[in-house]
Amino acid sequence: MNEQANDLWTVSRIAEHLSIGRHRVEYVIKTRRIKPIAIAGPARVFSNAEVERIRLVLEHMTTRRDGGPHAE
Numbered sequence: 001m002n003e004q005a006n007d008l009w010t011v012s013r014i015a016e017h018l019s020i021g022r023h024r025v026e027y028v029i030k031t032r033r034i035k036p037i038a039i040a041g042p043a044r045v046f047s048n049a050e051v052e053r054i055r056l057v058l059e060h061m062t063t064r065r066d067g068g069p070h071a072e
Contacts, residue, residue, distance in 0.1 A: 008038075009046045018055055028057045 011029070015022040028034065029044075034053065036044035046054075 007048050009048070009051050010043045011046075014046065014051055014054060017051070018058065020058065024058060025054060028054050028061075032057060 009017070011022055011025050015025045018025070032053070034046070034050055037047050037050070038045040
């Protein structure tokens with residue numbers, strides 16, 4: 001497999017990589033209006049940069065849900 005193929009991420013692959021449910025990835029993509037770099041059949045394909053953006057949004061959501069960095 002070529003190296004560039006490893007830089008392509010489907011929703012399922014992102015969810016598996018981040019160890020979260022696919023529905024959470026879908027939620028971030030929808031609410032943040034994240035656009036895929038390509039569509040391969042029914043699958044949307046995202047770049048490394050978008051995977052990092054999704055990870056940061058989910059991290060921020062978790063921090064807020066848990067009461068922020070100063071929660072006791």
